[in-house]
Amino acid sequence: MKLLQVALGILTxxxxxxxxxxxxxxxxxxxxxxxxxxxxxxxxxxxxxxxxEMSGRVAAVTRRGTFDLVRERLxxxxxxxxxxxxxxxxxxxxxxxxxxxxxxxxLATSVNYLLWVPLxxxxxxxxxxxVNFSILENGAGLLGLALLAFGFALxxxxxxxxxxxxxxxxxxxxxxxxxxxxxYYAIALFGAAMTPYEVFFFSSGGVEEGWSRKDLxxxxxxxxxxxxxxxxxxxxIAACATLVLKPRxxxxxxxxQVALPVAFAAGKVALAFLILGFVAATFGAALETGxxxxxxxxxxxxxxxxxxxxxxxxxxxxxxVLLTLIxxxxxxxxxxxxxxxxEYSVVFSAIxxxxxxxxxxxISNDPDYMGEQKNGRALNFLATVFLVIIVVASVAAIxxxxxxxxxx
Amino acid sequence: MTRRGxxxxxxxxxxxxLLTLTGCVGNARTTGAYRGKAHLSAEAAISSxxxxxxxxxxxxxxxxxxxxxxxxxxxxxxxxxxxxxxxDSIQPPNTSEADKLRSRLDxxxxxxxxxLADLRIAARRDQQDLMVHTAQDVQPLVNxxxxxxxxxx
Numbered sequence: 076m077k078l079l080q081v082a083l084g085i086l087t088x089x090x091x092x093x094x095x096x097x098x099x100x101x102x103x104x105x106x107x108x109x110x111x112x113x114x115x116x117x118x119x120x121x122x123x124x125x126x127x128e129m130s131g132r133v134a135a136v137t138r139r140g141t142f143d144l145v146r147e148r149l150x151x152x153x154x155x156x157x158x159x160x161x162x163x164x165x166x167x168x169x170x171x172x173x174x175x176x177x178x179x180x181x182l183a184t185s186v187n188y189l190l191w192v193p194l195x196x197x198x199x200x201x202x203x204x205x206v207n208f209s210i211l212e213n214g215a216g217l218l219g220l221a222l223l224a225f226g227f228a229l230x231x232x233x234x235x236x237x238x239x240x241x242x243x244x245x246x247x248x249x250x251x252x253x254x255x256x257x258x259y260y261a262i263a264l265f266g267a268a269m270t271p272y273e274v275f276f277f278s279s280g281g282v283e284e285g286w287s288r289k290d291l292x293x294x295x296x297x298x299x300x301x302x303x304x305x306x307x308x309x310x311x312i313a314a315c316a317t318l319v320l321k322p323r324x325x326x327x328x329x330x331x332q333v334a335l336p337v338a339f340a341a342g343k344v345a346l347a348f349l350i351l352g353f354v355a356a357t358f359g360a361a362l363e364t365g366x367x368x369x370x371x372x373x374x375x376x377x378x379x380x381x382x383x384x385x386x387x388x389x390x391x392x393x394x395x396v397l398l399t400l401i402x403x404x405x406x407x408x409x410x411x412x413x414x415x416x417x418e419y420s421v422v423f424s425a426i427x428x429x430x431x432x433x434x435x436x437x438i439s440n441d442p443d444y445m446g447e448q449k450n451g452r453a454l455n456f457l458a459t460v461f462l463v464i465i466v467v468a469s470v471a472a473i474x475x476x477x478x479x480x481x482x483x
Numbered sequence: 484m485t486r487r488g489x490x491x492x493x494x495x496x497x498x499x500x501l502l503t504l505t506g507c508v509g510n511a512r513t514t515g516a517y518r519g520k521a522h523l524s525a526e527a528a529i530s531s532x533x534x535x536x537x538x539x540x541x542x543x544x545x546x547x548x549x550x551x552x553x554x555x556x557x558x559x560x561x562x563x564x565x566x567x568x569x570x571d572s573i574q575p576p577n578t579s580e581a582d583k584l585r586s587r588l589d590x591x592x593x594x595x596x597x598x599l600a601d602l603r604i605a606a607r608r609d610q611q612d613l614m615v616h617t618a619q620d621v622q623p624l625v626n627x628x629x630x631x632x633x634x635x636x
Contacts, residue, residue, distance in 0.1 A: 181554055182550065182551050183548075185549070185550035185553045185554050251636075319537070320537075323533040323536075323537060324526065324529045324629075325530050325533050325534050325537070326527065326530040328562065329555075329558045329562070331538075331551060331554050331555040331558055332534055332555070335534070335537055335538060335541065335555065338541050338546045338547045338551065339537060339540075339541045339544075339546060341546075342545075342546045343545070343546055343548060346546070346547065346548065346551065347548075350551075483523070
C-alpha cells in the first residue's frame with residue numbers, strides 16, 4: 076500500500092510538473108536557441124526540488140501553512156508585501172492556465188478559445204468547490220502523463236542524441252541572438268521551472284492531508300524523483316522544437332505550434348494524447364493556482380481554509396478563490412493573448428520568487444520551528460547558493476525585460 | 484493617500500510602464516533603423532509561412548486532425564496579418580532606399596497574406612489537393628523573404 080502511495084505520488088508529480096508556462100517557454104526557447112538554454116531548466120529543476128522539499132518538511136513538522144509562518148516569522152508588514160506579490164503572480168499564472176485550457180480545447184474542436192473560457196472557469200470553480208482534494212491532485216497529474224507524447228515524438232525524430240547532449244553540456248548562444256535576449260530567456264525558463272504556486276500547493280496539500288514526520292520520506296521521493304522526471308518532459312518539449320521548428324525559422328507564439336512537432340513525427344494518436352495532456356496539465360495547474368491564491372490569503376489572514384472542511388466552514392477561503400477566478404477569467408476575456416500572459420507570468424514568477432523562498436529557507440533553518448528536522452549543512456549550503464541565484468535572476472529580470480522588449 | 488495606497492499606486496504605475504515599454508512599436512528615424520524593423524518583420528513573416536507549410540505537410544501525411552490544421556492556419560494568418568499591419572504602420576525615413584525596401588517587403592507580405600488566406604479557405608472546405616497545390620507557393624515566398632532578411636541583417 077505504501078509502495079502504491081509512493082508510485083502514485085511520483086507519477087502525479089511527473090504529470091503535474093508541466094503547465095502552460097513550461098509548454099510555451101520550452102518550445103519557444105527550443106525553437107530560437109536550440110538546447111543551448113536547457114541548463115536553465117535543469118538549474119530551475121534543482122531549485123524547485125530544494126524549495127519544495129524545504130516547504131514540505133516545514134509543513135510536515137509545523138503543520139502550518141506557508142503564509143501563516145511567513146507572517147509570524149517576518150512580521151505582518153513584510154508578510155503582507157510577500158502575500159500581495161505572491162498572490163498577484165499566482166493570479167496571473169491562474170489566468171494563463173485558464174487561457175491554456177481554452178487554447179487546448181480550441182485545438183481539439185476548432186471552436187474559438189474565448190468561447191471556452193467561461194466554461195473552463197465554471198468547471199474549475201465546480202471542481203474546487205465539490206471535488207475531493209486527492210482526486211483533483213492525482214487525476215490531473217496522472218492524465219498529464221499524456222505529455223510523454225513529446226518523448227515518443229523525440230524518439231521518432233531519430234535525433235543525434237550526442238549532438239543534443241553537447242548543446243546542453245557546452246551551451247553556445249546562437250550568433251543571431253543578443254546576449255541580453257539569451258539571459259532574458261534563461262530567466263524565463265528558470266521562472267517556468269520554479270513557479271511558486273507549485274510549492275504553495277504542495278506544502279498546503281501536506282498540511283491538509285495531515286503530513287507528519289513519518290510522511291517526510293514519501294514527500295521527499297515525490298520531490299526528488301517526480302520533479303526531475305517531470306522536468307525531463309520540459310527537455311523533450313525543447314528538443315522537439317529544436318529539431319522541427321528551429322531549422323524552419325518558426326518562432327513559437329501559439330499552442331498549436333507547440334503541438335506541430337509531435338504530429339509531424341508521431342502522427343494522430345500521439346497528437347490526441349498530446350492534446351489530452353495539454354488539457355490535463357493546464358486544467359490541473361488552473362486548479363492548483365486557484366487553490367493557491369485562496370491558500371495564500373487564508374493562511375495570512377488566519378481564516379479557516381482547505382478542501383478537507385466543508386465550503387461553508389471555509390467560506391472566506393472559497394470566496395477568495397472565487398473572486399480570483401472571476402478576475403483571472405476577466406483578464407483572459409479581454410482578448411489579451413493567453414500565450415503573452417504566460418510569457419509575462421513566468422518572468423514575474425522569477426521576480427517574486429525570493430519573497431517566498433527566503434522565508435522558507437529561514438524557517439527551515441530555525442530550530443525553534445524545526446527541531447531536529449532543520450536543514451543539514453550540505454542542504455543549507457546548496458539552498459543558500461540558490462538564494463543568490465534567485466535574487467540575481469529576480470533583480471535582473473525587469474531591466475532585461477525592458478532592454479529586450481520582453482525578449483523580442 | 485495613505486502610505487499603503489501610494490505603494491499600490493506605484494506598483495500599478497510600474498506595471499503599466501513596463502507593459503508600455505515592452506509592447507510599443509516606434510517609428511524608424513534612420514534608414515538603418517528601418518532596415519532593422521524590416522528584418523524583424525521578414526523573420527516573423529517567415530515564421531508564419533513556415534508554420535502553415537509544416538501544418539499542410541503534416542496534414543498531407545495524414546498526421547494532423549482537421550481541427551488542429553484549421554486552428555494552426557488561422558493563427559498563422561492572424562500572426563502574418565499582424566506583422567503586415569505593424570510594418571505598414573511604421574513611418575519610413577525619407578530616403579529612396581527605405582522606399583524601395585518598403586515596396587519590396589510590402590509586396591511579399593501582400594502575397595503571403597493572400598496565400599495564407601487561400602490555405603485557410605481550402606482547409607476549411609476540406610480541399611486537401613487544392614491546399615497542397617497552394618502550399619507550393621509558400622516556399623518561393625519564404626526564399627524571397629529570407630533573401631530580404633539576409634540583406635537587411
